[in-house]
Amino acid sequence: MSEELPKPCGPKPCDDCPFRVNALPGWLGPWTAQGMQEHVLREGYFSCHKTIDSDGQPLKETTFCTGALLHLSRCCAVPRDLELRDAMARAVDLQEDGWEQGILALQDFVPYHTLKETPNAR
Numbered sequence: 566m567s568e569e570l571p572k573p574c575g576p577k578p579c580d581d582c583p584f585r586v587n588a589l590p591g592w593l594g595p596w597t598a599q600g601m602q603e604h605v606l607r608e609g610y611f612s613c614h615k616t617i618d619s620d621g622q623p624l625k626e627t628t629f630c631t632g633a634l635l636h637l638s639r640c641c642a643v644p645r646d647l648e649l650r651d652a653m654a655r656a657v658d659l660q661e662d663g664w665e666q667g668i669l670a671l672q673d674f675v676p677y678h679t680l681k682e683t684p685n686a687r
């Protein structure tokens with residue numbers, strides 16, 4: 566990721582964040598679970614699914630998903646992009662002890678969200 570990194574959406578993931586362990590299963594906007602996770606792990610900028618329409622077009626200026634930053638850390642990712650690495654570290658610093666328990670782990674994200682995927686998801 567070489568573009569300027571957007572700011573995180575907030576100090577903590579929102580209640581609806583798909584990276585939370587209690588997220589609404591399958592509520593991923595136009596994404597498949599696998600597509601979303603691969604995108605994030607490839608250091609792609611994740612547009613909040615609440616800020617894009619069903620075709621993935623932005624509805625308003627987006628921010629970097631705090632949940633995605635924490636998921637990266639939970640996956641023990643070491644981003645090559647230093648700005649992203651810093652953003653991930655800052656996001657982790659803002660969490661309370663035990664935050665990892667609230668974020669889906671690498672192996673749990675896809676199974677958790679797969680059952681409720683929509684047929685036209687990409």
Ligand code: SF4
Pocket residue numbers: 574575577578579580581582583612613614615628629630631632633
């Ligand atoms: S970017 Fe992520 S944490 Fe932020 S509001 Fe959207 S889903 Fe929630």
